[in-house]
Amino acid sequence: MTQIGIPQLCLVALVGASGSGKSTFAAEHFGRFEVISSDFCRGLVADDENDQSASKDAFDVLGYIAGKRLAAGRLTVVDATNVTKEARRQLVELAKAHDVLPVAIVLDVPASVASERNRSRPDRDFGPHVVKRHTDQLRRSLKGLGREGFRKVHVLSGVEAIDAAEVVREKLLNDHRDQHGPFDVIGDVHGCRSELESLLETLGYIIERDERGRPVDASHPGRRTVVFVGDLVDRGPDSPGVLRLAMGMTAAGHALAVPGNHEHKLVRALDGRNVQVSHGLETTLDQLAEEGEEFRAAVREWCYSLVSHLVLDDGWLVVAHAGLKEAYHGRASGRVRSFALYGDTTGETDEFGLPVRYPWAGDYRGLAMVLYGHTPTPVPEWVNNTLCLDTGAVFGGHLTALRYPEKQVVQVAAERVWYEPAKPFPTAGQTSGATAGRTTDDANGTVVTGRGEDELDLTDVLGKRVVETAYHGRISIRAEHAAGALEVMSRFALHPRWLPYLPPTMSPVATSSRNGILEHPDEAFAYFAEVDVPTVVCEEKHMGSRAVLLVCRDAETAARRFGATAGESGAVYTRTGRSFLARELTEQLLQRVRAGIESASLWDELDTDWVLLDAELLPWSLKAGPLLREQYAAVGAAARASLPVAVATLESARARGLDVDELLTRTTERAVNAAAFTAAYRPYVWSVDGLDGVRVAPFQLLASEGRTGHDHDHLWHLGVIDRIVTADPVTFRATRRVVVDLASQGSRDKATRWWEELTASGGEGMVVKPLGNLTRTRKGLVQPGLKVRGREYLRIIYGPDYTSPANLARLRSRNLGHKRSLALREYALGLESLERLTRVEPLWRVHEPVFAVLAMESEPIDPRL
């Protein structure tokens, strides 16, 4: 047996004359779908596997399939003669386009054998001259295959060698998925040996020294592994010392390392290539000159051997010097290496003439954490699950490590400025403005919760999308609904950073069959009893607009946690993400909420410096003034103007002896209904001056730092909120409530009477919720609440005359199924966004379910439900 090794992920080109046994070889050594045969593709496009005139189209198909497979990271074998340089060139291009290694396996059999095999196959009647030509072309090609770009070339000469071959799949050099750490990933050291020693000691490593006291290894009693992100050398005081330690650690298995651009250049310099000796390379070369030739050779070998990036921990962690976009993870090509070493640039130059680096991390949407260095930044900041660990140690900043998987930042301050940067380097202590408050305590391992310059991409929201939710599985968003939501989100909503949540729609209760009404508490109780919820809470439905309040303890918190740029301290927004109030009024209102939270001592109790509140904002006329005026009041005015005249006219007709009794009765009734309609909307209207007259009725604490609210029962929520209300009963309004034991008819009756009294005195109705809050049963998620609206309130929804028996009969046939399903999906999306928010996930991840809620709301559905 001869073993031939190929990378686990590569494009294999089988090369051999017709009849050389390629298909047999492929079938024996590769999976059924791994092999794409050109003959088969000719058959697909031309109904004939040997139709040479279809070769071009066949190759297009082959290339398309191979491309899809390679993009998905699947090994692919191309079974074609591939005896011409042109044919192979296309395969090498294809491999490069997907950043996988091209490999050639040559099956070189004597022409006579191949011809003999073809003779036995009736479909291959093209004669021996074809095989001869193939064989000649192959022979001429053999030497040049490496130059053509194949990274591995296996030539199997003769039938016996082919039969004896065994294909072995080898891990890629960057594939360390089987290493699970824990790791300590260390940023750019740049010759700062002393700081590196301090950092390692802070991290708990024990340093070993040689007879001259130089550190040569470090190990961790907890069996942790260091990963260096590269740029160990240049600029700093002791690059050889850093190298000696890092080389010792890697040799001992205590560390891994990726190369930085400075190592890359150092290798070229040590090889005697013509490189520009600048950016601190001169320092390193001088320092190395004082070391022995042997050490220099070891340095050269070590740096040369480093693999451009590492994929660790089952693919959950990727380390590369300048970072790496997702498509390049675990791939191998020139441009992957170049990206890993140098990153991307935008083409811009900054005021110091330095290239501006392309913020690839802003585009990053991968699930793997990417750790890197290369670009010095004052404070490490998470951007879309990536973190830059270069905090400019050599420029007088910090040397930074991240503990993985703990996500703890550990830093030591530079002992001094070792190298003057080309442009001023703001260290953490000196920052001001936008970055203020984002500093982390040195070396004590705080979790960095700051957010970076996350930018949202159109592909984060547009098109058909599927959002994975923790509580309701995969939720699909249709493309046209997303398109409908884009305009509102782009033009009218607040900046997405202020919208970590949009409230879900709520379903009404099943339609009641009782006389004269459409909704009744009975059906709500029956629904929850049916899904085995033992206790529910009935909460008064406030007569306002749904509002979400994001309240930060101060502007600094808002800047750090939510990226506020203009001194905002939070937001107050509607169901579609619009701001309720002008900026100044919003701040005034937030100030009042803060005062309430303060006096209820909630910041400390909840161990948070921001809260997200679900609330109603009153009066309704504040937001819906035009609707009330132009729709409701206008209908009332038209009715008042016309119905009394109609009644009088009918009465005259009756006086003449005409039979208009029925019409008169009906018209008189309608006049009464119109008056009731006007009376129903009036409680929603009062005038407001600034904040005077504005009332807030919070009813749930959606989230605070590190925790979501849906695992607390509703009495907890209302209890906490009652304390805020007590602090400022003018601004805040309590939510009246009744707890119902569904097993007790008496308890149900009591709640029903409460609802009747509430709605008889002009109240809107109530919402019935499972007392325990988030409830799941074997059948899945339970509705978070059902609204039971009052008889008179529904007049402004269904029209003044809806209570007439004929109208009610028709209105009862309303389909709640879709609304129910929508309410559950939106509820799950809301929970998802809150959980992502509290896990400090990137903005695009939080925005995804939020946008999905808005997209769902753009779905056509009866708005009266």
Add this chain to the structure above:
Amino acid sequence: MLLTLTSTAADATDLGYLLHKHPDRVQAFDLPVGKAHVFYPEASDDRCTVALLLEVDPIGLVRGRRFGGDGFALSQYVNDRPYAASSMLAVALGRVFRTALQGRCAARPELETRSLPLVVHVPALPCGGDPDLVERLFRPLGWQVSTVTGPLDPEVPEWGRSPYVDVTLTGDVVLSQALGHLYVLLPVLDGAKHYWVTNDEVDKLVRTAGGWLHDHPERDLITRRYLAHQQRYVTDATERLAALDDGSPDAVIDPGAAAAGAGPIATASVPAPGSQPDISATEPTMPTMPTMPKEPEGTSSTEVAVPLRQHRQDAVLTALRDVGARRVADLGCGEGALLARLLSDPSFTQVLGVDVSPRELDRATRRLGLDRLSDSQRARLTLRQSSLTYRDAALAGFDAVVLMEVIEHVDLDRLPALEANVFSHARPGAVVVTTPNADHNPLYERLATGTRRHPDHRFEWGRTEFAGWVETVGRRFGYSAELRPVGGVHPELGAPTQFALFRRDSGAAAGAA
């Protein structure tokens, strides 16, 4: 809804012959718009009154989906149609009194053309808050008009007057003419038509009003109002979402007055209730539309000939030619006014129109006649949805990007996202930006001090602010900018429109290390 018509002629009950409805009977008619009742509350020799009472079923209106609404607008059940004299009443009138409307009376042919002393009473007539309009419409036709307007809601006095008037018309008019006046003018007074307008409507208008419309001083207004609502009455997503926020139903889209094409990312969806129109963009875009308000042109009335919008487009096209742009993206293309001009010049080989509003893109598709373009024309044009506050890879690689009257529609705190997306991610060779010059605003007489030219403008910059922004953006992203005036330049207040042409610095070409 109710309408009464009284004759005080001698033998007043002849009215029954003219109307073909017996004064002693109560008749009911099932019509598509509801149930119409005709009866006579009084019928004596010297005074005879007929009443037309139409019972509209709002639930049927929604459920039946007969009248163009898609049933998803909250406004449908709560509707003034059952009470106010609207186009529905006109329909009922036309059906119930069809023969009378045609002026035929077999029983009393001598009455067909005789003027009668008539009194028409409509207790709730919508007039859009403009009772004068009733006067202007009916007076030229020989009616004495008296109107009474009540409060919108007596308990909420700050809401002011009702949009409905109680109208009494008195005059000596031929009955068929009187019915014709009502048949045409009720829908004209009623802003919202309940049904689709077709070509038949033009015929109907000519047939019914042919005799008197031609010389009516408000002829244009009548024609326009009667026929103008040719918008698709489809509730789209934006409207539904606005309704979620309790926006009033008419706030989102005002089909008759859609002032389109000024280039905001979506013009027509914008106007807030009670807002003034965009005075910088109110001229008609559809050549078939009758007269629309003209754009004020500052103080120099002699320049009115060329609207500012035209100046802007000219300036943009000039700049695009100056930089030799061939592949051009128009961001916030609206319904495609600039796209049309780009397409008509073959030197623009690739044109991309982008808007955030699917509705605007629909309009652009129709307006540009995409289906009728030749293959070669069609190949040059792409229309797609995008947003300037989200990054979009498809915007990369253009010679020039146009932001014509767009930036002022973006909230200031989202402007950095737009800047990054255009200047850094899309990174075209050139960027053209136009925006109003706030310094110039005092020259607009209709514009109250301190207000903006369009209710959706999130900001309007003076020259200093704009120049500062241009300078900062240019420096940050490696573009050199040139400012050009657009429109008539006022010696102190500058041009009405500000204009910047950014060119990418050659040293900072995309991809350079």
